[in-house]
Amino acid sequence: MGGAALPRKATSITDAVDAALHLRDATILRESIQEFPGPVAVYDADDRLIACNELYRWVHGDAFRRLEAASSDGRIDYADLIRESARQIVDPEELEAHIADRVRAQREANGEPTDRYYPERGWFRIVKVRTPSGAVAGFATDITELKETSLALEQARAAAEAANIAKSTFLANMSHELRTPLNAIIGLSEALELGVFGAIEDERHRRYLGDIRQSGHHLLALISDILDLAKVEAGTLDINYEVFALSDLIEECLHMMQTISDRQGVALRLDGPVVPVRVNADRRKILQALINILSNAVKYSPGGGTVSLSALLDEEGLHLSVKDQGIGIDESQINRIFQPFGRLNQALSSAVEGAGLGLPIAQRFIDLHGGTIRVSSRVGHGTQVTIDLPLNLVRSD
Structure with missing residues (x-):
């Protein structure tokens, strides 16, 4: 009978060790979540918040603090958090549809990244995955700088396209303005060379007229080339098969x-x-x-x-x-x-x-x-x- 107490003592020690290990693991997990460079949150199968880091609290700001203070057990429902967070940025008539979409995405949690904007916080790329136990873990990365760069590039591209259209319009208009006097110059130089208005006695005059005609043709060909190139770049040049x-x-x-x-x-x-x-x-x-x-x-x-x-x-x-x-x-x-x-x-x-x-x-x-x-x-x-x-x-x- 004296040895009968040993298993109970051993069990007690084992429980204590297990409790210590669990405490250590929980501490490591909390520290890991806290040190993650972006917002992190874990929700249970019923969409109730289990754990999150300070960045997640910061992203949701006052909405998170109000719900946390009102909760008896410290747990926050995901739909309630979305409602509080979106109330100031979503039209009232669209609020419930917005919440339903967010809750549906939360429950699907398929690992596909989603970009979302939070007022006064910036843009975040969010990835949510469902664990075997049914919990949903969400991780977010701040992509505000990336979005701003992309926006700047898009604005620059739009400006370049607008400038290209303006250039093509200008060239199309100017081609007529330039071709009309050039054709007159070329036609007159050819008529003078042919002696339509009388013979050209001085050979130097004949050479000058030839130079004028050749220069006119050269400039006319250059204008046509520039116009063709502008049309191709603007996507307005037709193909006639x-x-x-x-x-x-x-x-x-x-x-x-x-x-x-x-x-x-x-x-x-x-x-x-x-x-x-x-x-x-x-x-x-x-x-x-x-x-x-x-x-x-x-x-x-x-x-x-x-x-x-x-x-x-x-x-x-x-x-x-x-x-x-x-x-x-x-x-x-x-x-x-x-x-x-x-x-x-x-x-x-x-x-x-x-x-x-x-x-x-x-x-x-x-x-x-x-x-x-x-x-x-x-x-x-x-x-x-x-x-x-x-x-x-x-x-x-």
């Missing part, structure tokens, strides 16, 4: 470029037969893109050089390649040539005329068709520019 023969397009392109290449002393040739297909695309834009690329190749080619054009069809699509024997492009500058007004940073290119809009416009025209433009080049060894059009634009001839 039509089916046309690729051979006809290439023939027209080479014919239009022949005078320029002859003046530069550059041979222009077709490399291989043209694939007998038809293309369903905006003919004018594809033609303009190809002319811009050919014009660039001719301009950057030395006298006596050759620029070749080829067309290839494979399982990936239609490929139109322009190859020159010009100065070439350093790999670090290839992206630069597709930027509006971008020019090569090379001494050899300084004497070449142009505003740097040809390739950017070509790329945007091809982008509108779902295609791409590739560039392969080495300094001093020429450049190859390839237009890749998707296969769905190609029709059998």
Whole structure:
């Protein structure tokens, strides 16, 4: 019988140890919740508050203090807390629907983050999860700075879009104002050159008239390029699809470029037969893109050089390649040539005329068709520019 008391004593000691361990665990848990860098709250299966940290109390402010003071057992009901917190910021007729939505989200507690704004406290990203026992643990992170940055970026983007629309409107209006007098200048210079108002005796006068005419055409082309680029960037440039023969397009392109290449002393040739297909695309834009690329190749080619054009069809699509024997492009500058007004940073290119809009416009025209433009080049060894059009634009001839 003397040994019968030992189990009871051992049980008593075990209970005391368990109680101490539980007390230590509870202390660690409270400290962990308190030290969390954001609001934390734990609610039981009946949506009654079990534990929270000071940041959670601070977020809910006076609403939390009023409910805590009115509670007989210190427990706060989640719906009551939402009602008190939302009373000052939600319209009375919408209050009950707001509370129902919040309670439903609390009970779902699926771990999906939710961003919520608390007046005078800021924005918080809240994540709630349900424990196996049915309790709901909620964790929040202050994202006020992130929201403010996002808002500033959104405002900047909206301002940039508004400025871009204003720019496009200005250019569209100014294009008419500029083109009308330019056409008059070009027409008058051509009439004077042709001797419509009498023969031009002085050769210097004839050269001056030629300079005026050429400058007028150059400025008119520049205005058209800028307007096209502005329309593409503003998303107001229409695509007019039509089916046309690729051979006809290439023939027209080479014919239009022949005078320029002859003046530069550059041979222009077709490399291989043209694939007998038809293309369903905006003919004018594809033609303009190809002319811009050919014009660039001719301009950057030395006298006596050759620029070749080829067309290839494979399982990936239609490929139109322009190859020159010009100065070439350093790999670090290839992206630069597709930027509006971008020019090569090379001494050899300084004497070449142009505003740097040809390739950017070509790329945007091809982008509108779902295609791409590739560039392969080495300094001093020429450049190859390839237009890749998707296969769905190609029709059998």
